[in-house]
Amino acid sequence: MTAARALTADTDALSLLEAVRRTREATLALAAPLSPEDQTVQSMPDASPTKWHLAHTSWFFEQFILRPNAPGYRLFHPRYEYLFNSYYQSVGQMHERWRRGMLTRPTAREVLRYREHVDAAMQDLLGAGAEDVPLLALTTLGLNHEQQHQELMLTDIKHVFGVNPLRPAYREREPGRPTAAPPIRWLEFPERLAWIGRDGDGFAYDNEGPRHRAFVGDFRLASRLVTNGEFLEFIEDGGYRRPELWLSMGWAAVETNGWTEPFYWERRDGRWWYFTLSGMREVDPAEPVVHVSYYEADAYARWAGARLPTEAEWEVAAAMLPIRGNFVESERFHPAAAPHPAGSPDTRGPAPASGAARSADPPDAGDAVPAAGLAPPTRAAAAEDAAARDGEGPLQMYGDVWEWTGSPYAPYPGYRPPAGALGEYNGKFMCNQFVLRGGSCATPRSHIRPTYRNFFPPDARWQFSGLRLARDA
């Protein structure tokens, strides 16, 4: 059972409690390779210390579930409400974001005690088999919230290590065997009046709804992600020196920041290297390019005579695909490995019958989860989609890297955030950000959906963000 289905009829408090337990453990497992020093530092204002993530995800349960619902719940510390509030103005004042890295206290050890305190209270609250649906829904939200922070823990510690001249490794990783990316095929999708967004079955964030119709014209979508090798051609063709390829703000970012290659890349003695969670590695041309901003994704697409897909196009293409790919779990069960967009099995050839990376997955990890159904498409759409899907569908739609879409992050028609503090979860960020789709190698598999909308400002590079091309038909 995954958190994404927590609100369906067959979910009860006890199985949800088990999901809580497993998710909370997974969080700790991600922090396990880190020293107290590693967990303390904030290497840029957009990132947060590991310690802060560990505390804030507990704060979320404490603030929104235990405090209002658990009779006699005792706050672990009176100042934590202030210290570990991320951005909920309705809850009250909060410690300034850019100062999170100045907090040496509470120590990592004290934060663990905080987590235990919250976990015990959640056990008490849910252990009796509560049937309160809003409470179960909140708990599911808390789980998904924690999963988001699991990914951020990885991207943020990668940044901490990446700015350290010693370039420490988070975890070792076996170097992959050299491969070649398959050629891009252009999958065609005919125009349709599509149903977009959450369909009300299973957990989804508020920003994925309401489900609504959108007209999506003919388009073509690349069968796989853009690779490092392809991006290198862009670099070598002067991509970072040609303003005509860039948005105006993108070019300003290039000039202000001196960008000349993707984030974490370094040129040494005529060869390209990048920093990974396993330390410095030579760039593999077959892997998907990652750590590019929206600006770079957009400029690359323009250079390639293509464009980024809209989020509706992406959702149309993903709708019937199984949720399969290179997710964080594959790594979590391999202690010697670190998340990296190494390319999904799909890209690397036929999925092995029982490959090492797959065998440790939960039994149903590879199952095709039918995405939220589309409304009756315009003529021929369903038939052609099916063609695209059967053996010919797009690869790497899930996992590996988040895919920048060309869609500004905006409310869906009829969107209204929930009342109260949780209304601040998503809605208030619908400005000057772009939507990314599909999850990454740092995303928990159970966390992603075809309707999932991630969003970051167009200059963000520290996430596992890459791109896929689209074209007008």
Next chain:
Amino acid sequence: MTAARALTADTDALSLLEAVRRTREATLALAAPLSPEDQTVQSMPDASPTKWHLAHTSWFFEQFILRPNAPGYRLFHPRYEYLFNSYYQSVGQMHERWRRGMLTRPTAREVLRYREHVDAAMQDLLGAGAEDVPLLALTTLGLNHEQQHQELMLTDIKHVFGVNPLRPAYREREPGRPTAAPPIRWLEFPERLAWIGRDGDGFAYDNEGPRHRAFVGDFRLASRLVTNGEFLEFIEDGGYRRPELWLSMGWAAVETNGWTEPFYWERRDGRWWYFTLSGMREVDPAEPVVHVSYYEADAYARWAGARLPTEAEWEVAAAMLPIRGNFVESERFHPAAAPHPAGSPDTRGPAPASGAARSADPPDAGDAVPAAGLAPPTRAAAAEDAAARDGEGPLQMYGDVWEWTGSPYAPYPGYRPPAGALGEYNGKFMCNQFVLRGGSCATPRSHIRPTYRNFFPPDARWQFSGLRLARDA
């Protein structure tokens, strides 16, 4: 004949030349009340000196029309290509935007000579009755470009005067008679698959196309703009102190900039005043609120239990309306008046048979210009729109204030900017900006269209920007 129709079949070089002459004269008329000192200063990086506008609009003709097309054309000054390039990277390097106000030379007088030089060359080029369609199209673009800068000259000099503690007046203006805004009616528009964007008939910017279909669900639109009086209720209800009403970036703008009221407003002895192009005036509660950012427009709408319309909704509502309103021409023909969103005649009651403000308009100013036609709407849409239009249609859709929409400025499906430097005109700004519609009291009437897309960053306040509410049906 207006520039907006310059490319229709009946346009020839001579009538276009006459349009050039009139537009260039109108630009000078706007600068007439200004001293050389006034024309020199740049009061913030986003604004430009009058003198720079006068030169840059000439540069545009010189660079894109005369230089490539006029045999033997002599550049007025070898450095002007650098000095008066606004943002065309393809043309070459340019003087940094924020340094425009440091140029005391060329003087205002020298810039006038530059204009005369360009005007004479345009006369020579078009005077012989050229039939070269691309040349006529470029000239039409140059005219529309100059009209955009006419509006910017007004907003920028308003800023120059507004930050001067002496609060000088650009022009005098008769105080309006006190009026009351009519109550808001909520006009209903049924769902449809609408055709959006330029229809290829008459001039339009590239960003208005391609014409395409978009699904627009049921919505309701307010019959008029939000007024100062209504905005005052927001202020008095703590609107600027309640983070839950704001986008996250909007609230940051409120805190960083200390916003507590619309731009140009001041509270003196318990009464509200604002700076206008005619100097300080007491705020008129019946007038449309103006000089609010997207953030303020969005927060007001949320406070009012409504939202901003999308640009598609606005275009649907405007499609069949005449282009009538409070434009800059009404003022230009009245030397003693300065542009101000005083409210269109529509708002103020029945249009006078021959009111002072109307009599000087060109004979056809009030005619209904049918907007680019809609594709067959879904059931009932046409009938209901007609109802909304006949005597019951929205007021103030054109002129007075630009209306913030909730739509991020993004390319229409299939949009591709033209090749070459003019491809930089619009497309490269499609990031982190929001669309405004309908023109303002500082817009030339012939410049606006139902498909016209203006755009500014969400924190911009120095334009004549206001808002109209919308609601889900």
Next chain:
Amino acid sequence: MTAARALTADTDALSLLEAVRRTREATLALAAPLSPEDQTVQSMPDASPTKWHLAHTSWFFEQFILRPNAPGYRLFHPRYEYLFNSYYQSVGQMHERWRRGMLTRPTAREVLRYREHVDAAMQDLLGAGAEDVPLLALTTLGLNHEQQHQELMLTDIKHVFGVNPLRPAYREREPGRPTAAPPIRWLEFPERLAWIGRDGDGFAYDNEGPRHRAFVGDFRLASRLVTNGEFLEFIEDGGYRRPELWLSMGWAAVETNGWTEPFYWERRDGRWWYFTLSGMREVDPAEPVVHVSYYEADAYARWAGARLPTEAEWEVAAAMLPIRGNFVESERFHPAAAPHPAGSPDTRGPAPASGAARSADPPDAGDAVPAAGLAPPTRAAAAEDAAARDGEGPLQMYGDVWEWTGSPYAPYPGYRPPAGALGEYNGKFMCNQFVLRGGSCATPRSHIRPTYRNFFPPDARWQFSGLRLARDA
């Protein structure tokens, strides 16, 4: 009669009035070559618009002399007290310094009317032959204040023109005939307990007193200023790339600002040019280097195996010298010339019997004005100083360029600023600035004294600042 002697016994109101008239006229003469646009712009926060200087110097008379002393004096404009207050907190609030360039109103013409208004009132006040000593002292201060702003008008307009890509000339200037700087001689000064500071005879600023004793050890002083040619050797020896030559803050300035040569210098096709008040000229190696910061002066001296003199050393060396040199007056009487540190006649060989540059000077301009006397020096000091003076004394001590000393600007022992607003004139700036001595080509000759202490922050470059070397004995 000059302002510097205004308070001696033989000064009466009428001759002071004549000095006021001449000084005010000289100010206008400096503004004469400038357009209204030129007079409006502030090209950096440290500089002020010409128009502002013209108004502020009038404000000084209005605020400190007319307002308290002239019965029935009518303020020219109620807001000018606010607009043209430079930094006198005791007077009240003031317009922010960095916003001075945003004031297009009052126009240059209106500022002239302001000056006339103030001049007429000063005529009325002093014209009757007032004998009020404090009033005469204040007027003398007002004159000296205006002279300081005369120099700033020149340095500030040089900056305005220098940042303009057109590099306009303030005034033409005949190119000098090529010359060679004489070799440096090292003049020796034996240790002494010197009397330093104003001696109470004639006008001096408060910061020049109290006169006090200071022990000055043996030192050697270079006989002339450092030249462009010498500074070029420093550049060519990697001076701007060797951190060991620089103060820590100086090196930070080099790196932050990308300094690689003195301000206003440009390298074109392998030759060095600089911007002067007469436009771009090729660098003359025999001229004194100018527009260097304290950091550059200090680094140059270290590179040369020397140091900057202390201000006490400079004053000891200057004490018995005539005040002769390349001052602004030489230029003012030659309409075709612009101030420039062309080298004093002394440097260029024997002073001509009646050279063009000298003939227009007031009859006594070349007279040796004995500096404030020294207390009995220690043994041998007077004799050796005399030797240094007779035909062998230091050249270029006055005029050409202000000389950076190694002395932080600090109060003299027993210094106490006067009570009231005028106490803010000098004292409150005694922090993080360094003393410069001797005046420049932009200084009025009657304004300078051997005890005169100019001061600027160590990164300031837009003044006519150069250097002279010193060494320990």
Next chain:
Amino acid sequence: MTAARALTADTDALSLLEAVRRTREATLALAAPLSPEDQTVQSMPDASPTKWHLAHTSWFFEQFILRPNAPGYRLFHPRYEYLFNSYYQSVGQMHERWRRGMLTRPTAREVLRYREHVDAAMQDLLGAGAEDVPLLALTTLGLNHEQQHQELMLTDIKHVFGVNPLRPAYREREPGRPTAAPPIRWLEFPERLAWIGRDGDGFAYDNEGPRHRAFVGDFRLASRLVTNGEFLEFIEDGGYRRPELWLSMGWAAVETNGWTEPFYWERRDGRWWYFTLSGMREVDPAEPVVHVSYYEADAYARWAGARLPTEAEWEVAAAMLPIRGNFVESERFHPAAAPHPAGSPDTRGPAPASGAARSADPPDAGDAVPAAGLAPPTRAAAAEDAAARDGEGPLQMYGDVWEWTGSPYAPYPGYRPPAGALGEYNGKFMCNQFVLRGGSCATPRSHIRPTYRNFFPPDARWQFSGLRLARDA
């Protein structure tokens, strides 16, 4: 034997080695109360993480002593030269200062191993009884360098804890018994030609020499430091709101930073508290005021009708006094105590025969160390100084708080920094800083001397800086 005397004739390598051992242990003792998290964070660019201090002080021995002098010395880590170089440009490039807090690796534990590696090599180098005088001198410099960082570790961790909303305590401290400060007496010092600076006997920094003569006029010096109680009167008299009391840059600092009280002070419910190394305490009015900038010290003195002493005056007054006071050692031997300017025994009445605070001092801690001798003073000076000294001398000259002097930090006449990288130790900072004298409660007693010149920029507040008043005679 203390480090300060290491270079006298009776110092040999073995006793110096013992001093090294004790100093290095003392450093570790200061870090003992701190978690790995505490040791990692940099709470502002001017401060450094504990871990960095621990490594950099080892780097100093490695770089300047072991590397050039210890045959076969093996660098602990090849990148540490880069990571732990503070500001020695001659050594090579260095990690940017403001990024020190981003280094989670090496961990605190690894830094300890680095220290052990260096300590062992120093043991090897000196253990054989080396007689190389330059080597012993360098080692003495290394010791003094480490002592400086001991103090910085305390001020920097105080800042880390001070910005943490939890306000953690570094160590507990017994609250002092309430006391009252004795009234200020004004000690008179007649004018003299004084010898200032190091006399060559025992260790001193280069910036303390050369010894030279300076004329010091009559002055009066307050018998004790300014107290919290006195500073409160300044606050209550509007001291932070009256620009006429401040230097211009000081007032700008007040306005920009919103200063309304000394650093670390907070007003809660009408009472004043401050953050100490033992946590929040109520302000004790009898204690010396601490954590004030030069600007605040200067403004207070002006408000009090006095001024700050010059550094020469301070040195004259301190010359014959014993080096006695509230130093860091008193605390180090009391595990339950944290450094705090609690007032020296002198202030609190007669020194106890064997008070708790004294008994743990090394046996000779209270001995009068005759300061570097003065040259023959002018008439009467010696006699009067003696009077001031015998029972009537100034109190608290050493320890408690560093005393801001009115002297900009400038080179003494004839000063020349040593050749090579160690020439960067002091000289290159002689710009825009002010001298402080006398040491603080965080200074090791053996580190201080009457000629010791500490220096900080005038806006620095996080050091233990306070003030003593002076007056003209």
